[in-house]
Amino acid sequence: MFDRFSAYQPQLLSVLRIIAGLLFLCHGTAKVLGFPAVEGVPPPGLSLAGLSGPLELVLGALLVLGLFSRPAAFLASGFCAVGYWAIHGMQNPFPILNGGETIALYCFVFLYLTAAGPGPWSVDAAMRKKPYA
Template identity: 55%
Template sequence: MSTQTSLALWAPRLLSVLRIVAALIFMAHGTQKLLGFPPGSGGGPAAMSLPWIAGVIEIVTGVLLTIGLFTRPAAFIASGTMAAAYWMAHAPRDFFPVNNGGDAAILYCFVFLYLVAAGPGPWSVDAKRR
């Protein structure tokens, strides 16, 4: 078997790995905001504020994406949340993402947008439901 063939066989599985890892790290942003875990700086946001709503979205979509349930709609919501976070919180600080702290928001936005198109991969609840 050629290297290309071997890599092609692993592509769907690595899509699942990308989804799971990105979702777990994304969910950690929400748990830090709302649950104080992992411990970070400062207290949690006020209930119903934009950061609080973002935290709820990060936890809910993070859980759904981790298990691969309703992957496409969850990824669409997560992607949009990160686009809004970038333009509202990061872009006004500085033009360059590396200077405004928005590089993670941009990466999450486009990884989740990719998942909208690509789907969850084979290691997912969605795949088992089909």
């Protein structure tokens, strides 16, 4: 029964990238643009928390578009790993106890996207299909 879903694997890879990028982008818009309004948003500045908003905004947008997908996913994965251990892991190493489930999941989704690529619904895929002059 589940073998029928295999035909949609490339498209679902694109869906995973787009949804993960949109959710990551929302973290950036909340921190940089104040939308949606979220309590406890770190102030902008030269700290990991202050730099997180612009990074989430830019990398999330690149992932949604599928532009420079592998480098963006690699940077986002590393950023999430550092964020997990610098913020959540210092409280407790277990994600369920330190509130770091989301950032840990992002880390590995982005690592997967680094290896798997953006999928067919991406700017990267569209640029590869253009003939070179």
